[in-house]
Amino acid sequence: MPGTVFGNEDFDADAAAQTLREAMCGFGTDEEPIIKVLDSHNNAQRQEIALAFKQSYGKDLIDELKSELRSDFENTVIALMTPPRLYDARELNRAISGAGTDETALIEIMCTRTNEELEEIKALYQQEFEASLEEHLDCDTSGYFGRLMISLVTGGRDEDEDVNEYEAKADASELYEAGANAWGTEESKFNQILCRRHFNHLKRVFEIYAENNDQNVRDAISSEFSGNIKSGYLALVDIAENKPLFFAKRLDYAMRGLGTSDDDLIRLIVSRSEVDMQEICTEYYFMQPEDDRRILREAVESECGGDYKNMLLTILNPID
Structure with missing residues (x-):
């Protein structure tokens, strides 16, 4: 099964750009058209909309969105507007920058991307941050876990699908x-x-x-x-056995306990929206106790609020 966000068959970049401009004109911002435009187009089309916006109005669409929006809704919108591998590169940098390291994000991205995707991520990382991803991983991780990250960043996984x-x-x-x-x-x-x-x-x-x-x-x-190396190896086992279930577990973990890990929730939903989100939703439902099951949309609705919630729900149940 595919993702939940698809290309718009009636795609008109200029019309979509105009809708976004009108949503941000005047006093206040009309968030509903922004949600509708972004979730009814795939990422490649959003890049064309951004180009049409700049050509028509002489302004950068992402800059305009940042100036109008706030908090988790803003972060979700920017994630949707960012090319997938550039988004991965930025999330990896966020995970290894500042105080502490977000090992769960490192594991999620580094363990699940293909060789080709990792090569693109590395090139974009170098371009964006003027340093190699491998160097930053080597500086920020250590021990067995650090070696795991370096092994993965080389992108040397066998691509022959046949099993001997x-x-x-x-x-x-x-x-x-x-x-x-x-x-x-x-x-x-x-x-x-x-x-x-x-x-x-x-x-x-x-x-x-x-x-x-x-x-x-x-x-x-x-x-x-033990520790992060155990988490990394177990993630690789999960991915080999059932990748959509791996992501379903990650989504469940992001919304469990006190508070929601919004960075993780946004990244997981946005990055899988065009890939395998339908399968993830199915696995999410069936992984829970039979007498207490809820669909992913219900979990998001209970954990999030406002336009942020509406945006995520629309990604999970896109506009026709």
Whole structure:
């Protein structure tokens, strides 16, 4: 199943730009047309709308939106207006800048993007921040987790979708020998296999591991590792087994407990809106206890408010 946001079949960049300008003219801002325009076009079309806006009115659309909007609604609008890989680059920079590191954001982006996407992210990161992503990751992360990030940023995952049964059995055996059956865990072997093999291959490796041993790979990782490296490895297991479920769990975590992690919620919904959000919504529903299930829209509605809530709900249930 695809995402929830699609290209507008009746696309007219000039008309959309005019609607946005009129929404921001005069006293106050009319947020409803902004929501309708942005959520009824895909990202590529939004870039054309931004160009048409600049050509027609001599102003930068994103600058205009920033001057008119506030808080989480503004952040969601800017996320929607930013090309996907540039948005990833900026989110990675946000995660490693300032006091502390947002390891969950690093794990989410670095573990789920393709080789091609990572190459684009690295180029845009260099252009935007005048430093390489690898250098910043190396400076801001350390230990086993730092090595995981460096392994991932190289973009060296095998792209052959076919699974070789012999090689899968060999990798399952090597993971066991490097972890549960070793005098101390060989982290480099976990890195080599989890960061370089195709996810189809990894899924079969994990099945074989569970068939041949008294625990599964998830249990082995949980017993052998701790902290951020454990979270990173478990994320890779989740992604190999069911990527939409991985994102559904991330959305659930962003809205659990006291307060909502709005940065995570915005990034997750916007970045998957054109990719696999329909599948994520399905997984979100079925991952919950049978007697207490709610759809993702209901969760967002209970956690968010105002135009911010309306924007997210429209992304999840787009305008025809």
